[in-house]
Amino acid sequence: DAGVTQSPTHLIKTRGQQVTLRCSPKSGHDTVSWYQQALGQGPQFIFQYYEEEERQRGNFPDRFSGHQFPNYSSELNVNALLLGDSALYLCASSLTGGPYEQYFGPGTRLTVT
Amino acid sequence: GEDVEQSLFLSVREGDSSVINCTYTDSSSTYLYWYKQEPGAGLQLLTYIFSNMDMKQDQRLTVLLNKKDKHLSLRIADTQTGDSAIYFCAESKGGYQKVTFGTGTKLQVIP
Numbered sequence: 016d017a018g019v020t021q022s023p024t025h026l027i028k029t030r031g032q033q034v035t036l037r038c039s040p041k042s043g044h045d046t047v048s049w050y051q052q053a054l055g056q057g058p059q060f061i062f063q064y065y066e067e068e069e070r071q072r073g074n075f076p077d078r079f080s081g082h083q084f085p086n087y088s089s090e091l092n093v094n095a096l097l098l099g100d101s102a103l104y105l106c107a108s109s110l111t112g113g114p115y116e117q118y119f120g121p122g123t124r125l126t127v128t
Numbered sequence: 129g130e131d132v133e134q135s136l137f138l139s140v141r142e143g144d145s146s147v148i149n150c151t152y153t154d155s156s157s158t159y160l161y162w163y164k165q166e167p168g169a170g171l172q173l174l175t176y177i178f179s180n181m182d183m184k185q186d187q188r189l190t191v192l193l194n195k196k197d198k199h200l201s202l203r204i205a206d207t208q209t210g211d212s213a214i215y216f217c218a219e220s221k222g223g224y225q226k227v228t229f230g231t232g233t234k235l236q237v238i239p
Contacts, residue, residue, distance in 0.1 A: 048226070055231075057216055058227075060227065073226060107227075119163075
């Protein structure tokens, strides 16, 4: 049983560019949440997708957007990248209505230069 | 608002017990979690406790919750070098609600 997978593993972008990160949830999970983890910090909630809609959003600007597909996989898009967007981006999956356990992927390390 | 605080660092000798502490501010928190993060890796859910519980034990792990003081602790018995990692305390209001994390406690186990 594959756990949560994320791609790519690492990414280097230039300030002002746009980036798309991808996540496949654990088998049987229907809910995907995205987190940003800056160096030395705990993860910060970006948003959550369920039934292809954004269900909750954290305190992040509109430059951060997402999408969920019918197979429950998800994308995180960040426009107009800033140096401060450099972080580890973590995807977590869970089952709405099931035991509330979030399983995290290994993350995508984004470096903005 | 939600805030979760932890001490930054803990050092213990192999074989001793480790106790990692956490305080949270939101009295409506329903689920309280402990996650482990090893270098270069994602987060691993270790255990969680419902706010109507005082204690939960799972093999070497014991979670204690003092809801009145909004204090959560994780005790690791017989700490091993493989337990060296960053431990995050986290809370949510339950269901599909977002999870708020602390800044993490780095546990160093000395052989």
